[in-house]
Each structure stands twice: as structure tokens, then as C-alpha cells.
Amino acid sequence: MSLLQFPAVPPLSLYIHIPWCVRKCPYCDFNSHERGEDMDEYAYAQALIHDLELSLPEVWGRKCYSMFIGGGTPSLLSPRIYDELLSAIRARLPLLPDCEITLEANPGTVEHGRFAEYRACGINRFSLGAQSFDDTCLERLGRIHNAAQTRLAIEELHQAGCDNFNIDLMFGLPGQDPAQVLVDVEQAIAAHPAHISYYQLTLEPNTYFAAHPPQVPDDDVRWRMQETGIARLAEAGYARYEISAYSRAGRQCRHNLNYWTFGDYLGIGAGAHGKLTYGARQEVQRQHKHRHPDAYVQHTLAGTPVAGTRALSAHDLRLEFMMNALRLCDGFAKTTFAERTGQPLSTLSRELALAEQQGLVEITLDRVRPTERGLNFLNDLLALFV
Numbered sequence: 123m124s125l126l127q128f129p130a131v132p133p134l135s136l137y138i139h140i141p142w143c144v145r146k147c148p149y150c151d152f153n154s155h156e157r158g159e160d161m162d163e164y165a166y167a168q169a170l171i172h173d174l175e176l177s178l179p180e181v182w183g184r185k186c187y188s189m190f191i192g193g194g195t196p197s198l199l200s201p202r203i204y205d206e207l208l209s210a211i212r213a214r215l216p217l218l219p220d221c222e223i224t225l226e227a228n229p230g231t232v233e234h235g236r237f238a239e240y241r242a243c244g245i246n247r248f249s250l251g252a253q254s255f256d257d258t259c260l261e262r263l264g265r266i267h268n269a270a271q272t273r274l275a276i277e278e279l280h281q282a283g284c285d286n287f288n289i290d291l292m293f294g295l296p297g298q299d300p301a302q303v304l305v306d307v308e309q310a311i312a313a314h315p316a317h318i319s320y321y322q323l324t325l326e327p328n329t330y331f332a333a334h335p336p337q338v339p340d341d342d343v344r345w346r347m348q349e350t351g352i353a354r355l356a357e358a359g360y361a362r363y364e365i366s367a368y369s370r371a372g373r374q375c376r377h378n379l380n381y382w383t384f385g386d387y388l389g390i391g392a393g394a395h396g397k398l399t400y401g402a403r404q405e406v407q408r409q410h411k412h413r414h415p416d417a418y419v420q421h422t423l424a425g426t427p428v429a430g431t432r433a434l435s436a437h438d439l440r441l442e443f444m445m446n447a448l449r450l451c452d453g454f455a456k457t458t459f460a461e462r463t464g465q466p467l468s469t470l471s472r473e474l475a476l477a478e479q480q481g482l483v484e485i486t487l488d489r490v491r492p493t494e495r496g497l498n499f500l501n502d503l504l505a506l507f508v
Contacts (some may be wrong), residue, residue: 125464126404126405126406126436126464127464127465128401128404128464129461131184131399131401132383132384132385132386132399132461133187133380133385133386134181134184134185134186134385134386134387135186135188135377135380135381135385135388136174136188136211136215136387136390137189137190137192137377137388137389137390137391137394137395138170138189138390138391138394139153139193139194139389139390139391139392139393140166140191140195140196140198140199140391141153141193141194141391141393141415142154142155142156142161142193142194142195142198142415143155143157143193143194143195143228144157144198144266145264147263147265148263148264148330148331149264149323149324149329150326150329151327151329153194153393153413154193154194154195155194155414161198163199164203165419166415167203167206167207168423169419169422169423169427170207170390170391171207171214172422172423172427173390173422173427174211174214174388175214176422177388177390178214178215180398180400181215181386181398184216185217185218186215186216186217186218186221187218187221187222187380187385188221188222188376188377189217189221189222189223189224190223190377190378191223191224191225191226192226193226195226195227195231196226197225197226197227197228197231197236198228201236201239201243204240204243204245208223208243208244208245212244222246222247223246224247224248224249224288224377225245225247225248226248227250228266228267229250229251229252229271229274229275230265230267230268230271231266231267232275234278235278237278237279237281237282237284238278238281238283241282241284246284246286247286247288247375249288249290249319250272250279250287250288250290251265251290252272252289252291253290253291254269254292254295254298254302255269255272255273255306255309255310256269256298256302256305256306257269259295259296259297259298262295262336263292263296264330276313285316286316286317286373287315287316287317288315288316288319288375289313289315289317289319290319290321291310291320291321292321292322292323293306293320293322293347293348293351294323294343294344294347295338296336296337298347299343300343300346300350303351304351304354307351307354307355308354311355311358316369316370316373317367317370317374317375318355318360319368320366320368321366322344322347325338352368355368356368359371362451363450363452364378364382364449364450364451365449365451365497379450381446382446382447382449383446383450383454383458383462384442384443384446384447384458384462384463385462386398389409389410389411390411390427391411392411392412392413392415392417392418393412393418394411395408395409396410399462404464405434406434406439407431407432407433407434408432408434409428409430409431410428410430412427412429413429436463436464436465436469439464440463440465440469440507441507443459443462443463444504445504445507448483448500448503448504450491450492451492451497452489452491453484453491453492454489454490454491455488455489456489456490457488459490467490470507473506473507476506477496477506480502481495482506483496483503
């Protein structure tokens with residue numbers, strides 16, 4: 123008999139991966155490939171639909187809470203493709219009436235009028251990869267767009283009647299100083315987005331920047347950038363609800379909240395990952411799809427899109443839950459831990475006591491939340507649960 127007991131399955135989201143970019147950014151470690159002349163968006167969309175069909179027995183009867191189209195650069199694909207794709211998804215997977223559907227967009231790839239067309243397909247939220255409003259910083263970062271294109275994309279969003287959008291903003295860029303960061307933050311605020319993601323550039327393994335590290339501001343300067351940015355965002359009405367996410371009231375990203383509260387999600391597309399809870403057999407599984415777009419399409423049309431599957435152990439579940447939920451400023455309800463991991467929170471009594479003693483978490487009758495120190499030293503906090 124399983125030691126895990128799941129009283130109910132968590133909310134279900136859908137992630138759709140679009141693997142192409144105009145050019146690979148030197149800091150990017152996502153599964154992305156430079157677009158070639160042979161990119162066939164129609165064939166890829168058909169593979170996505172077939173991938174979903176093959177996954178349906180795993181989620182039969184469940185409704186989709188949110189959808190996120192990420193990449194790569196999803197805005198490379200035409201509105202016509204998304205109209206057909208989303209229609210096909212709705213015919214196969216029931217969506218909640220208020221399902222949040224997000225599309226990531228690069229300011230350098232959005233043609234005039236496209237946001238209005240994307241909205242007409244049913245996409246109701248956008249995430250704009252601005253990163254900076256400084257052309258020199260963007261060039262050093264290897265981005266294909268400039269600040270003028272970002273401003274034009276923001277104007278297009280407003281003209282399309284879309285106020286539910288996120289702006290991605292990075293700090294600690296090569297050659298950047300605190301004054302430039304504050305200018306970036308001010309310009310992001312002036313765009314009136316519902317949400318701002320404000321995070322530090324990190325040199326991830328297996329990227330160009332990891333092999334050829336650029337000169338970035340030192341730790342003290344980056345700390346100052348973070349603190350002044352957070353203060354200005356709060357002053358402008360953007361509440362920090364996750365370690366790098368800030369929103370106006372009621373405008374948190376529902377899709378990411380489902381990740382951070384250890385909800386379930388289907389992943390379709392090249393290299394996409396998924397996590398599903400199987401109540402009948404009291405098990406949680408992770409799976410991933412074939413990474414290269416051509417291999418993904420071929421395997422999917424042959425009925426074998428899944429490259430690997432593994433069941434999570436009790437320890438995996440505890441660790442992964444904490445790695446997600448402790449990113450949230452408000453932490454998590456104790457009952458949520460039991461529901462999503464199939465185990466009582468008492469299995470972590472020793473680790474939580476140690477975290478509380480070190481001032482990294484605050485434990486109340488019904489919640490566990492990271493302190494400010496815990497958010498600032500999140501790696502130290504998570505190391506207690508490894």
C-alpha cells in the first residue's frame with residue numbers, strides 16, 4: 123500500500139512550448155532553437171494537437187485552470203496558427219470560463235495589429251520580454267529588439283484593449299549601473315502593466331555567457347539594484363508576491379501561482395515538462411517530451427512524444443514542494459502541503475524547526491511563510507530540505 127495519500131487532485135494547467143527564436147540569447151538556458159527557413163508552424167501545431175490528444179486519458183474529466191504559451195519566442199507564430207490551435211484545444215480539453223491564457227512575446231517580433239488578432243483567438247494575457255529600456259544594455263544582452271520596439275509593442279497592447287500584461291525586467295546586466303536600473307523600473311511602471319517580473323541576470327550553465335562570462339556589477343551593487351527596484355515598485359502599487367514577481371491587486375499570474383503551489387500541469391511541445399497527480403494509484407509523475415523540434419514532431423506523429431517519465435518519491439515531493447512554495451512571500455497553507463505531497467507536514471518537523479531557529483521562516487497555526495531573510499537567502503533555506 124502506498125504511503126502517500128492524496129485526498130484530491132490539484133488544479134490543472136496546460137503549458138505549450140514554442141521552441142524557435144530569431145537568435146539564441148547568450149544567457150538563455152531554455153530549450154530554444156534558431157528559426158530556419160524550413161520552420162513549419164502548421165506541422166508543429168498539428169503535432170501539438172496530437173500530443174494533447176495522446177495525453178487526454180491522463181487527465182480525463184479535469185478542467186484546465188490556466189494556459190501558458192512559452193518559448194522560445196511564441197510571438198513568431200501567426201495569429202492564424204493560434205486560432206486553429208486554441209480551437210482544437212477547447213474541443214478536447216474543457217477550460218474553466220475564466221481560464222487565463224498567456225502568450226510570451228518578444229518586442230522585436232510583433233507585427234502591427236498582431237496583439238488584437240491574438241486577443242481575438244482568446245489569448246487574454248501577454249508577457250513582454252522587455253528586459254531593459256536601454257539600447258546599450260539590450261545589445262550587450264544579445265537581444266534582437268531595441269527600446270523603441272518595446273515602447274511600440276506596449277502602445278499596441280493598449281490599443282488592442284489589453285491591460286493584463288507583464289513586463290519582464292532584468293537587472294545586474296553587463297555594464298549597468300543603479301541609476302540605469304531605476305530608469306528601467308520607472309519606464310516599466312509608466313507603461314501601466316498589470317504585472318512586472320523583476321529579476322537578476324544569472325549566468326546559467328551550458329550558455330554562451332557561462333562559457334564567456336561578461337563583466338557584471340558586483341554583489342553589493344546588484345543588491346542595491348534589487349532593493350531600490352523593489353522599493354520603487356511597492357511605492358507604485360506593485361506588491362511583491364513571489365521572489366521576482368510584482369503585481370497590482372488581483373493581477374498575480376495564475377499560471378505561475380499554480381506552479382508555485384505545486385499544482386498539476388500538462389506540458390506539450392518540444393522539450394515540455396509536465397507533472398500530474400494520479401489519485402487512484404496515489405502517485406505523482408513527471409514527464410518530458412523530446413527536445414529537438416524535428417524529433418518531437420516525428421515522435422509525436424508516431425504516437426510517442428514522451429521522452430521520459432519518473433514517479434516522484436516521498437522525498438522528491440517534499441523537496442519540490444518547498445522549492446516552489448517557499449518562493450511565495452505568503453508561503454503556503456499547511457493543508458496545501460498535505461494535499462499536494464500526500465504526506466503530513468510533520469514529516470518536515472525537524473527541518474522546519476531549524477529554519478525557524480535561523481530566522482528563515484515564520485510558522486503560524488495554519489501557514490508557513492519565508493521571512494524577508496528567508497527570501498533573501500532562499501538557497502540557504504532550501505538547502506535544509508535537501
